[in-house]
Amino acid sequence: MAGVDLLRSSRGPLVMEVNSSPGLEGIEGATHKDIAEAIVMFVEENARPNANKTRGKG
Numbered sequence: 364m365a366g367v368d369l370l371r372s373s374r375g376p377l378v379m380e381v382n383s384s385p386g387l388e389g390i391e392g393a394t395h396k397d398i399a400e401a402i403v404m405f406v407e408e409n410a411r412p413n414a415n416k417t418r419g420k421g
Contacts, residue, residue: 364402 366385370377387398 364385366380366382367378368380368382370379391398
């Protein structure tokens with residue numbers, strides 16, 4: 364998971380900052396939603412085990 368700060372511009376969206384360990388306090392405060400819980404629920408609902416998956420080289 365990463366946080367990407369975007370800014371709208373006349374040239375299109377601009378990437379301002381990328382955070383490898385983003386904080387969720389701002390978005391949770393603005394939306395009044397538990398964003399971390401929503402992410403976990405999404406992963407749980409969409410992750411599928413793959414019995415045929417093997418580890419590749421490298």
